[in-house]
Amino acid sequence: MKHLLTAAAVATSLCAGWTTAALAEGATHHIAVHVNQNDPKVMNMALNNVQNLTRYYEAQGDTAVVEVVAYGPGLHMLIPGKSPVADRIATMSLENDKLSFSACGNTHRKMSEKAGKEVALLEEASIVPSGVVRLVELQEQGFSYVRP
Numbered sequence: 001m002k003h004l005l006t007a008a009a010v011a012t013s014l015c016a017g018w019t020t021a022a023l024a025e026g027a028t029h030h031i032a033v034h035v036n037q038n039d040p041k042v043m044n045m046a047l048n049n050v051q052n053l054t055r056y057y058e059a060q061g062d063t064a065v066v067e068v069v070a071y072g073p074g075l076h077m078l079i080p081g082k083s084p085v086a087d088r089i090a091t092m093s094l095e096n097d098k099l100s101f102s103a104c105g106n107t108h109r110k111m112s113e114k115a116g117k118e119v120a121l122l123e124e125a126s127i128v129p130s131g132v133v134r135l136v137e138l139q140e141q142g143f144s145y146v147r148p
């Protein structure tokens with residue numbers, strides 16, 4: 001009986017050590033943020049969400065990997081001269097290398113066709129084939145989904 005108690009105590013100590021080590025290393029959280037409205041309030045709320053969750057996780061010793069996906073009317077968020085949040089995006093991107101912005105290729109192509117020329121995007125933006133598909137892919141990869 002004494003050996004069983006000793007073995008249990010050792011196992012408990014080891015588990016506690018692993019838990020402490022795991023917490024000390026910090027977790028990585030993956031978040032997809034959805035923007036599909038050409039509304040400055042929604043765009044700012046999305047960026048506020050990104051800043052708040054990033055600050056929260058950093059204060060916990062964790063890391064937040066965030067991808068903002070814009071499509072439909074929300075693509076205006078990533079268009080120079082039309083984006084009411086372009087300066088915030090530039091600043092946030094410089095401050096956070098775990099933050100990325102994805103522009104829907106379908107929406108971009110349709111906007112470019114309508115404009116009769118290639119619509120420029122903010123330098124922080126990368127084109128993905130489809131915004132909706134990108135959100136699905138991110139969720140399938142374990143990203144949490146946020147829609148402001």
